Amino acid sequence: MKTLSETMLSAPIKSSRLIRSLTTLMASLLFCLPTIAAPDSNRGQALDQVIAIVDDDVVLASELQERVAQVVANIQQQGKEVPPLPEIRQSLMDQLILENIQMQLAVRAGVRISDAQLNDSMLRIAQQNQLTLDQFRQALDADGLSYAGTREQIRKEMMLQRVQQGNVNQRVQITDQEITNFLDSDEGAALTAPDYRMLHTLIPLPSSASSADITAAKVRAEKLYLRVQEGESYEEVLATTPFETTDLGWRKAADLPSLIADLTTTMAKDETAEPVQSPSGFHLVKLADSRGEGELIPQAKVRHILLKSSAIRDEAATEALAISLRQQIIDGADFGELAREYSEDIGSALEGGDLGWSSPGQLVGEFQKVMDQAEINDISAPFTSQFGWHILQVLERRDKDVTDDIRRNITRNYLHKRKFGDELETWLQKIRDEAYVDFK
Numbered sequence: 001m002k003t004l005s006e007t008m009l010s011a012p013i014k015s016s017r018l019i020r021s022l023t024t025l026m027a028s029l030l031f032c033l034p035t036i037a038a039p040d041s042n043r044g045q046a047l048d049q050v051i052a053i054v055d056d057d058v059v060l061a062s063e064l065q066e067r068v069a070q071v072v073a074n075i076q077q078q079g080k081e082v083p084p085l086p087e088i089r090q091s092l093m094d095q096l097i098l099e100n101i102q103m104q105l106a107v108r109a110g111v112r113i114s115d116a117q118l119n120d121s122m123l124r125i126a127q128q129n130q131l132t133l134d135q136f137r138q139a140l141d142a143d144g145l146s147y148a149g150t151r152e153q154i155r156k157e158m159m160l161q162r163v164q165q166g167n168v169n170q171r172v173q174i175t176d177q178e179i180t181n182f183l184d185s186d187e188g189a190a191l192t193a194p195d196y197r198m199l200h201t202l203i204p205l206p207s208s209a210s211s212a213d214i215t216a217a218k219v220r221a222e223k224l225y226l227r228v229q230e231g232e233s234y235e236e237v238l239a240t241t242p243f244e245t246t247d248l249g250w251r252k253a254a255d256l257p258s259l260i261a262d263l264t265t266t267m268a269k270d271e272t273a274e275p276v277q278s279p280s281g282f283h284l285v286k287l288a289d290s291r292g293e294g295e296l297i298p299q300a301k302v303r304h305i306l307l308k309s310s311a312i313r314d315e316a317a318t319e320a321l322a323i324s325l326r327q328q329i330i331d332g333a334d335f336g337e338l339a340r341e342y343s344e345d346i347g348s349a350l351e352g353g354d355l356g357w358s359s360p361g362q363l364v365g366e367f368q369k370v371m372d373q374a375e376i377n378d379i380s381a382p383f384t385s386q387f388g389w390h391i392l393q394v395l396e397r398r399d400k401d402v403t404d405d406i407r408r409n410i411t412r413n414y415l416h417k418r419k420f421g422d423e424l425e426t427w428l429q430k431i432r433d434e435a436y437v438d439f440k
Helices: 004-010 026-031 061-077 085-108 115-128 133-142 147-171 176-183 186-191 211-229 234-239 258-264 315-330 335-342 365-373 403-434
Strands: 050-054 057-060 195-204 245-252 276-278 281-291 296-307 354-358 383-385 388-401 437-439
Touching: 050 061, 050 085, 057 061, 057 085, 061 085, 085 147, 085 403, 115 133, 115 147, 133 147, 147 403, 176 186, 176 403, 186 403, 195 211, 195 234, 195 258, 211 234, 211 281, 234 245, 234 281, 258 276, 258 281, 296 315, 296 335, 296 365, 315 335, 315 388, 365 383, 365 388
Parallel strands: none
Antiparallel strands: 050 057, 050 437, 195 245, 195 281, 276 281, 296 354, 296 388, 383 388
């Protein structure tokens, strides 16, 4: 179930019909624009009568009419046949009631979207569509839509998302066994297969190539390949030729042309394969990058002593104590014993200051910087972070293969998204059944 803002974030827009290109047809009527493009011809009519009471709020005829007008315009723009208006009105009436119920839940739960959060979302939408905010505003104007109205619609969509997430996420449970079972399936294998980013250049052959043509093309391809093997970059070498180099983007092997897919498992990152011949010519292929296979991250096993200044021990005295403890360790005192006695990091003090294996980005910046620069077994000079004064010791370093962790996280997110959709439908039906709705 995609809301408008999700659709805007997931689909780049390439025409001036900015918003209308984002909304779907009757298959997703529940997510068309509501009130930001009403035709002028209806404005003189009395459309503000109440057509339904929904718990503590109401649905107005003008809301339904504007929603219908927008949906019809979207369908007509895409050249599709407009379904009977009664069907459209009924679907949109159901949508308005559901939205009304959810917005009341949002208000009661104190859900708020600040202007700063809304500005970030508007900027992100513009950037996803390769537009500046000014260009985004202009595109809306060209589509006959107001920027202010669109902002408020996005604010509403964000509130609806928060209400849905808050109520539905707690209903979604993913077990480790489910993840394992999915990974063992063909679907799981396809989902978590490695991704490759390949560069491709074709030295073409004419359709009726002679043996001389083939030999000349082969020699040229081999010379280019040799230059790369001798140290020149693939990109620089091919830039000196009249042949076009294409970045195929991130793709799974199954989504690549078979000639290129066959190379993925035989190449290392940044490697260029020997020229491959096909009826169309000779192909030069480089594996620019890969992910999802053999993913290694550097880790450090580290321990530390944390000292915090206080009313009893000021900053200078705390630094002096850190310097003293460091010298004691250098002189032979046991790091772990001093950590258990002095460290004010409750989580690690009883373990002799042991923080276990740490990955990049896991610890605060100041700590990460000193840890990265420290030699194994050396005792660092005292340094400060937002938590206080530290001294640390790196005990070991390793590169950990996190491929399996990544695959399990991808699977967990996929299964969560799939279950979320099912649970959302169930929850929406539940709140609809429990709501008081009186049609007028």
